[in-house]
Amino acid sequence: MTGRRAFLRGALAAGATGAAGLAAGSAAGSAAKGAAHTGAPAARGRAFHGEHQAGVLEAPARRTIVASFDVIADGRAELTELLRALTERARILTSGGPPEEAGIAAPPADSGVLGPDAPGAGLMVTVGAGASLFDDRFGLAARKPPGLLRMRTFPHDALEAGWCHGDLSVQLSADDEDTVVHALRDITRHSRGAAQLRWRISGFSSPPRPGGTPRNLMGFKDGTANPDASDAREMDRLVWLSERDLCGGTTPHAPADRPCGAAGGTYAAIRLIRMLVEFWDRVGLPEQEQMLGRARDTGAPLDGVHETDEPRYAEDPVGEVIPLTSHIRRANPRTPGSAGSRILRRAFNYDRGMDGAGDLDMGLIFTAYQRDLRRQFEAVQDRLADEPLTDYVRPFGGGYFLVFPGVRDASDFLGRGLIT
Numbered sequence: 001m002t003g004r005r006a007f008l009r010g011a012l013a014a015g016a017t018g019a020a021g022l023a024a025g026s027a028a029g030s031a032a033k034g035a036a037h038t039g040a041p042a043a044r045g046r047a048f049h050g051e052h053q054a055g056v057l058e059a060p061a062r063r064t065i066v067a068s069f070d071v072i073a074d075g076r077a078e079l080t081e082l083l084r085a086l087t088e089r090a091r092i093l094t095s096g097g098p099p100e101e102a103g104i105a106a107p108p109a110d111s112g113v114l115g116p117d118a119p120g121a122g123l124m125v126t127v128g129a130g131a132s133l134f135d136d137r138f139g140l141a142a143r144k145p146p147g148l149l150r151m152r153t154f155p156h157d158a159l160e161a162g163w164c165h166g167d168l169s170v171q172l173s174a175d176d177e178d179t180v181v182h183a184l185r186d187i188t189r190h191s192r193g194a195a196q197l198r199w200r201i202s203g204f205s206s207p208p209r210p211g212g213t214p215r216n217l218m219g220f221k222d223g224t225a226n227p228d229a230s231d232a233r234e235m236d237r238l239v240w241l242s243e244r245d246l247c248g249g250t251t252p253h254a255p256a257d258r259p260c261g262a263a264g265g266t267y268a269a270i271r272l273i274r275m276l277v278e279f280w281d282r283v284g285l286p287e288q289e290q291m292l293g294r295a296r297d298t299g300a301p302l303d304g305v306h307e308t309d310e311p312r313y314a315e316d317p318v319g320e321v322i323p324l325t326s327h328i329r330r331a332n333p334r335t336p337g338s339a340g341s342r343i344l345r346r347a348f349n350y351d352r353g354m355d356g357a358g359d360l361d362m363g364l365i366f367t368a369y370q371r372d373l374r375r376q377f378e379a380v381q382d383r384l385a386d387e388p389l390t391d392y393v394r395p396f397g398g399g400y401f402l403v404f405p406g407v408r409d410a411s412d413f414l415g416r417g418l419i420t
């Protein structure tokens, strides 16, 4: 109870001082939208207000934190305050600037990790909701987007309960570690009493070596054959939710008790996948390449020369060059039937040190964005069941989340269309 009162006081304080961050946030908003598609680090993440949240279409920043929270707010009004507070903090953190004045005896308003005048530093904050947010606690069952599922256990998964699911997801991405850590500190502080961390993991994306797409910790370029995130029509087709997806048609106003207000959002499938790297490093290079279907050094498909060459499966029907069981061929066989299951993938590496047995604990924070979890992510995942790569990886966590639509303007807040 004390915690919740403290949260509400904090949220009110944030509301009063939040205007400081507004001007910069909205001014940069639409201008950065195009820049986001180029993935140019200097411009990345400046957009706060817009149709969609930042952090989905952009090329991965160097650093990320993915966090999942259990909401402990009491009732819809407190949940609304929590989402308003999260929005306010995201807006302020994204634009940067000096923190509000604290009283002389009060704890400082900011952790100080980024100094007295925090730079926005290209921070992107991406917030989503898990299916559990729509249970009976907040009276939101009728607003649950129909495609928001609870992540199921796939064959070969070794899911650990403490690393799965959650009511809210928050992804923080920027090019510097201190920027994302500062943002996490700020967000946990301002949501204290209303949301409790359930799990969190830090990740990184490597610089292109020597060029092209960054590599994962198996040494392979990861993200090559993604759909083109700068193609707005393609993203509307594959990634962004429309009113038709959510409530069966175009309506001038989102009717109460229907999930139309999630239009402009997307479903994220997050999978935390440990790589058994000691085991992997003992496999010969040709076998590694056959498992993935691409050359390790260049990233080219095994029947090609350059990273961006298209594999020609029609000329190799029995898989002599690119095995039928290889990861890329299973994931996307490029048949008319598989065209509808394309996903937008974002890969970050993680390194959690070592486990109790002295083995390296590292792997992939895999995220796929799509309009339909069942027909896209799960269809791909089902095709990957029993691929040879399963012997070298161990999915242990993650969850499915509805990434809220973007915050339109200074009066809007994350999730407003679903909870008001």
Ligand code: HEM
Binding pocket: 216, 218, 220, 221, 222, 223, 224, 225, 226, 271, 273, 274, 275, 292, 294, 327, 328, 329, 331, 332, 343, 345, 364, 366, 368, 377, 380, 381, 384, 393
């Ligand atoms: C640790 C686990 C994984 C590793 C090491 C891995 C690695 C790779 C690599 C190296 C590529 C080729 C380069 C590229 O196009 O990005 C690739 C492609 C791909 N992966 Fe994964 N991946 C993993 C998990 C997954 C999962 C869980 C899914 C989805 C269920 C997935 C779906 C795909 C898809 C759709 C492609 C593109 C295929 C194409 O269009 O040619 N991957 N992955």
